[in-house]
Amino acid sequence: MRRAFGSSRIILSTHPAGALYQAFPPAEARRILRRLEFHYTPKHASWLNMVEIEIGVLRGQCLDRRIDDPKRLRREKRRWERKRNAARSRIRWMFTTDNAPRQRGRAYPATSKES
Incomplete structure (x- = not known):
């Protein structure tokens, strides 16, 4: 959990709401959840x-x-x-599905069978 820059709103990044109930007593978890805004990315x-x-x-x-x-x-x-x-x-942003095979080839070069 972290505070949003320049804001008093707390943002919970990748954790589900249930994680609060694992970390805090139920009343405290509910209090915190009321102050959260989830952004799923x-x-x-x-x-x-x-x-x-x-x-x-x-x-x-x-x-x-x-x-x-x-x-x-x-x-x-x-x-x-x-x-x-x-x-x-x-x-x-220049990545497209058309150039994906070429990009993938650079990231994962083919290995020779002799090695």
């Missing part, structure tokens, strides 16, 4: 690659130096995010 999909790309851009354009003050870090991140959104920056 696949654990393995190309959208994760896009997230990793975006984090890499953030790291390269905004977090490329030491920022030792948490408040300044949040300000810098917000400033970067506003500029990126204003520029309507996008990730150009």
